Amino acid sequence: MNLVLAPTDRPYLPRGVRVVEDRVRGGRVLLAPEKAIALDAIGDAILGRVTGAASFAEIVADLAATYDAPEAQISEDVQRFMVGLRARMFLGVKP
Amino acid sequence: MTVPPPIAMLAELTHRCPLACPYCSNPTELLGRADELETEVWADLFRQAADLGVLQLHLSGGEPASRTDIVELVRAARDAGLYTNLITSGIGLTPRRLDALEAAGMDHIQLSLQGTNAGLADWIGGYKGGFDRKMQVAAEIKERGIPLTLNAVMHRHNLDDLEQTIDLAVELGARRLEVACVQFHGWATRNRAQLLPTREQTETAKRIVAEAEARLRGILAFDFVPPDYYADYPKACMGGWGSAGLNVTPNGTVLPCHAAESIPHLTFDNVRERRLAEIWYDSAAFNAYRGTDWLPEPCQSCDRKEIDFGGCRCQAMALVGDAGVTDPVCRKSPQHSVVQGILDSVAPGDAPEFLFRGKKPAEARRKEPT
Ligand code: SF4
Numbered sequence: 001m002n003l004v005l006a007p008t009d010r011p012y013l014p015r016g017v018r019v020v021e022d023r024v025r026g027g028r029v030l031l032a033p034e035k036a037i038a039l040d041a042i043g044d045a046i047l048g049r050v051t052g053a054a055s056f057a058e059i060v061a062d063l064a065a066t067y068d069a070p071e072a073q074i075s076e077d078v079q080r081f082m083v084g085l086r087a088r089m090f091l092g093v094k095p
Numbered sequence: 096m097t098v099p100p101p102i103a104m105l106a107e108l109t110h111r112c113p114l115a116c117p118y119c120s121n122p123t124e125l126l127g128r129a130d131e132l133e134t135e136v137w138a139d140l141f142r143q144a145a146d147l148g149v150l151q152l153h154l155s156g157g158e159p160a161s162r163t164d165i166v167e168l169v170r171a172a173r174d175a176g177l178y179t180n181l182i183t184s185g186i187g188l189t190p191r192r193l194d195a196l197e198a199a200g201m202d203h204i205q206l207s208l209q210g211t212n213a214g215l216a217d218w219i220g221g222y223k224g225g226f227d228r229k230m231q232v233a234a235e236i237k238e239r240g241i242p243l244t245l246n247a248v249m250h251r252h253n254l255d256d257l258e259q260t261i262d263l264a265v266e267l268g269a270r271r272l273e274v275a276c277v278q279f280h281g282w283a284t285r286n287r288a289q290l291l292p293t294r295e296q297t298e299t300a301k302r303i304v305a306e307a308e309a310r311l312r313g314i315l316a317f318d319f320v321p322p323d324y325y326a327d328y329p330k331a332c333m334g335g336w337g338s339a340g341l342n343v344t345p346n347g348t349v350l351p352c353h354a355a356e357s358i359p360h361l362t363f364d365n366v367r368e369r370r371l372a373e374i375w376y377d378s379a380a381f382n383a384y385r386g387t388d389w390l391p392e393p394c395q396s397c398d399r400k401e402i403d404f405g406g407c408r409c410q411a412m413a414l415v416g417d418a419g420v421t422d423p424v425c426r427k428s429p430q431h432s433v434v435q436g437i438l439d440s441v442a443p444g445d446a447p448e449f450l451f452r453g454k455k456p457a458e459a460r461r462k463e464p465t
């Protein structure tokens with residue numbers, strides 16, 4: 001299965017996956033079945049925009065505007081991050 | 096050395112279990128109901144764990160559903176802010192109980208699988224009707240959409256069914272499949288001659304997993320634990336001793352790993368007597384093999400020492416009687432011949448009878464798969 005997201009795909013965190021504050025270490029962490037992943041600033045910024053309603057293209061545009069960065073670059077980073085999560089089944093996608 | 100806070104805690108709520116798997120990771124001396132911590136003591140421990148930095152809680156056993164307060168315990172864990180995973184054989188999870196566990200906030204279920212058909216699974220689990228019951232529970236879990244991992248414990252008698260196991264995981268709607276080849280601790284050590292797969296089985300399993308992983312991307316994620324006797328280097332047990340996780344036994348003894356009580360010179364603290372934070376940071380047992388300073392040669396001058404920390408202490412103990420040496424599984428270990436000797440003795444064909452968990456040798460009876 002090709003896990004690359006189309007611009008109109010709307011990613012979401014499936015049941016059993018959530019982002020929480022790490023009150024001991026600081027920062028935020030993605031909690032998934034038997035896995036905890038500390039989020040860096042980029043990961044946190046991406047997942048903060050994953051609502052189930054926003055499309056891939058909208059998330060990229062928002063990040064590009066917020067961080068004043070070229071969309072092509074952002075798109076590549078977001079795609080790589082999301083494909084990694086999908087391979088672990090930590091991210092779902094609605095068309 | 097700065098000691099990081101733990102990420103995960105395995106709470107062995109009870110040793111009681113309707114099954115009797117011959118590779119059970121519980122110790123060979125099983126604790127009874129009277130030894131178990133009370134609900135409030137567990138609940139307080141969950142809060143201590145969260146304060147200490149634990150994010151993931153694994154509620155295990157034995158069979159955790161053997162505790163009548165399992166729903167309360169799940170609620171207490173969620174109230175403490177922990178990600179709550181139930182590690183179960185499925186036996187005892189009635190639809191009503193599943194509803195209550197869901198309502199209490201259980202995040203995920205890890206369901207064990209002894210085999211892909213009733214004959215094999217009920218023989219391995221030592222429990223007639225267990226497989227059918229498990230399949231009913233799996234269907235209930237799927238219907239509710241509870242995130243599911245299937246944990247297939249693999250060994251000589253079921254490794255040839257790996258493809259069916261993968262198909263079953265997909266059919267049951269699992270998101271993840273653990274292909275966990277038996278690790279030789281506790282009961283498994285006693286049954287090693289029957290459980291150890293052949294080298295051929297091991298190689299075939301690796302190929303099948305790699306192929307399925309590519310084919311099922313986005314449908315099923317895999318975690319593969321190959322049999323480490325056939326590996327070149329050992330695994331980083333628990334991500335390093337006292338580094339990422341801890342175990343609590345049914346009576347509140349806190350261990351750096353589930354088999355640590357097999358190391359006779361260590362003494363372990365109990366949550367009834369000491370705070371969890373103190374045990375984690377200051378106890379002698381947790382500091383015994385922490386980090387890399389204690390490592391002997393050849394590990395001390397090896398470039399993998401930050402990767403595997405010299406391997407598993409309990410395995411070194413079990414194989415050569417010294418928890419402080421290089422894991423003999425490592426091909427650089429001066430005692431590697433011990434592992435080689437065991438592998439050379441793997442004879443295809445018939446093996447001696449299983450010693451089922453909780454049974455004395457005299458009671459052990461071999462039931463053939465039907
Ligand atoms: S391994 Fe088998 S016997 Fe041991 S706790 Fe799990 S289901 Fe029960």
Ligand code: SF4
Nearest residue numbers: 394397399400405425
């Ligand atoms: S020598 Fe020690 S550190 Fe090196 S690979 Fe073997 S067990 Fe690991």
